[in-house]
Amino acid sequence: MQEKKGKNNKLSIAIVSVLLLVVLLWTMVQYDFFSEKSVPVNTEISELVVQYNKNCPLTIQEGIRLDSVSLPKEKVVQYNLTLVKVEKTTAEIQTIKENIEASLVSTAKANPGLKTFREQNYTLIYDYSDKKKAHLFDVTITSDQYK
Known part of the structure; x- marks a missing residue:
């Protein structure tokens, strides 16, 4: 029973880590595409x-x-x-x-x-x-x- 709980804990941590990574990458992509960091050039x-x-x-x-x-x-x-x-x-x-x-x-x-x-x-x-x-x-x- 204890072993099953440990596996669930590790799985939950892995899922949360993956979700955080996806959110971070999505935020970076949005920033790059929609930010006004580039200067308009003739x-x-x-x-x-x-x-x-x-x-x-x-x-x-x-x-x-x-x-x-x-x-x-x-x-x-x-x-x-x-x-x-x-x-x-x-x-x-x-x-x-x-x-x-x-x-x-x-x-x-x-x-x-x-x-x-x-x-x-x-x-x-x-x-x-x-x-x-x-x-x-x-x-x-x-x-x-x-x-």
């Missing part, structure tokens, strides 16, 4: 980013490689670049950043490849790493700077 912009990434990695200038492009937030595009001849431990990072930043603002104003982003007032983030993938600096250009 289809034209997302297609443009996909095209950029198909061509990556791409040497865009001697010593500068475009590794990828992403849309981290609404109305923000991020270019991930590598300075292939620079090593963080020996570089004058502030000087490099100042030179690049001045160039990027004029490029953002005139580059026909950025026209779609300009027309839709996107913020442009340029994220630079060294040849060993160590982060160097970011340059952020807002629509106010390139208009």
Whole structure:
């Protein structure tokens, strides 16, 4: 009799555990499908980013490689670049950043490849790493700077 009671207890615990697991999984699925965690993205912009990434990695200038492009937030595009001849431990990072930043603002104003982003007032983030993938600096250009 005691053995039968123990088996029923184990069976009850197993059933409750399975039910809890099912409820947990169902909740996770509902959260993933119905949450507003994803930011709505303009289809034209997302297609443009996909095209950029198909061509990556791409040497865009001697010593500068475009590794990828992403849309981290609404109305923000991020270019991930590598300075292939620079090593963080020996570089004058502030000087490099100042030179690049001045160039990027004029490029953002005139580059026909950025026209779609300009027309839709996107913020442009340029994220630079060294040849060993160590982060160097970011340059952020807002629509106010390139208009």
